[in-house]
Amino acid sequence: MSPVLSGPVTIAFRSAWSVVADATHTGPIAVRAGGGDLVVTAHGDTAMRPATTVKALDVNGGPSKAGLSIDKTSEPIAAPISYDGAGDGAVEIVGSNVTWSFDGAKGMATGGLTLSFKNTWSITAKGSGHTLVGPPTDSTWMVTGAGAGTVAGLAFAGIENLTGAADNQDTFVFDTGGSLNGIVDGGAGGLDKLVVQGQHASVASVAQGPNSGTITLDGSVIRYAGLEPITISGVSNVVVTGSASDDIITVHPDPANATTHVEVKSPSTMETVSVQIAGTTSLTVQGAAGRDSITVDGSLALPSVALAI
Numbered sequence: 001m002s003p004v005l006s007g008p009v010t011i012a013f014r015s016a017w018s019v020v021a022d023a024t025h026t027g028p029i030a031v032r033a034g035g036g037d038l039v040v041t042a043h044g045d046t047a048m049r050p051a052t053t054v055k056a057l058d059v060n061g062g063p064s065k066a067g068l069s070i071d072k073t074s075e076p077i078a079a080p081i082s083y084d085g086a087g088d089g090a091v092e093i094v095g096s097n098v099t100w101s102f103d104g105a106k107g108m109a110t111g112g113l114t115l116s117f118k119n120t121w122s123i124t125a126k127g128s129g130h131t132l133v134g135p136p137t138d139s140t141w142m143v144t145g146a147g148a149g150t151v152a153g154l155a156f157a158g159i160e161n162l163t164g165a166a167d168n169q170d171t172f173v174f175d176t177g178g179s180l181n182g183i184v185d186g187g188a189g190g191l192d193k194l195v196v197q198g199q200h201a202s203v204a205s206v207a208q209g210p211n212s213g214t215i216t217l218d219g220s221v222i223r224y225a226g227l228e229p230i231t232i233s234g235v236s237n238v239v240v241t242g243s244a245s246d247d248i249i250t251v252h253p254d255p256a257n258a259t260t261h262v263e264v265k266s267p268s269t270m271e272t273v274s275v276q277i278a279g280t281t282s283l284t285v286q287g288a289a290g291r292d293s294i295t296v297d298g299s300l301a302l303p304s305v306a307l308a309i
């Protein structure tokens with residue numbers, strides 16, 4: 001028996017939309033949603049299709065390795081987008097609150113869109129609330145600009161939060177010029193570190209808990225969570241402040257680098273901080289609120305460092 005349909009029936013045929021840049025293409029392929037349409041600009045031409053008819057949008061950078069620029073500020077983009085950067089691609093997303101992830105070879109971006117990308121080594125976020133989640137392998141994150149740097153060969157810019165994978169070793173390096181508006185989160189478990197290096201005039205570390213707190217680097221605040229040790233080098237004036245609870249702080253040669261670094265620790269209340277002696281002119285250790293004790297132990301040689309407690 002055939003099914004019986006009553007009343008008008010509308011059937012939208014949904015199909016995939018494929019866009020490939022040719023060898024002469026210049027500039028990125030632009031994608032946006034507007035007025036219920038999905039709008040794609042490539043080769044200088046703008047084409048639009050009703051969003052309900054687009055099952056997926058597949059973009060290929062082609063021989064010109066054209067980048068992809070997605071603007072989702074006016075409305076979310078329903079169709080999943082895939083992008084093959086053809087080996088040297090770049091992705092830009094305009095709009096807020098996107099979570100990017102990168103596994104060392106390919107990546108995803110979600111939040112008002114669903115994008116998968118590969119053969120792409122550069123991402124740019126334009127808008128607030130962008131988070132980048134790193135690979136499960138041990139990774140070094142170099143932060144060299146405001147929300148900008150590299151991880152696993154991927155250059156990123158405009159990112160607010162950096163999140164390491166669980167159960168690996170992430171090292172977040174803040175070099176000269178590096179800053180972050182949001183939070184550095186090493187992820188659960190593993191052994192994740194924060195390193196301050198390069199040219200900085202001052203750094204102040206304030207603990208909030210055993211693995212969280214803030215680092216103020218040349219006046220710019222970096223919030224962190226889920227980290228293990230913090231290493232500071234190349235900074236003239238270092239201030240380490242304990243937590244609001246009862247700190248039992250010890251100051252002693254860093255067991256891992258006894259002749260070059262001094263370690264400040266209070267394991268149950270604050271993140272361990274290791275400071276390179278060379279290049280440091282003052283080190284201030286203070287307990288903040290609570291009933292605190294600060295003990296200097298071991299044979300601590302601090303030539304040319306003014307230690308204030």
Ligand SMILES: [Ca+2]
Nearest residue numbers: 164165186187
């Ligand atoms: Ca981690």
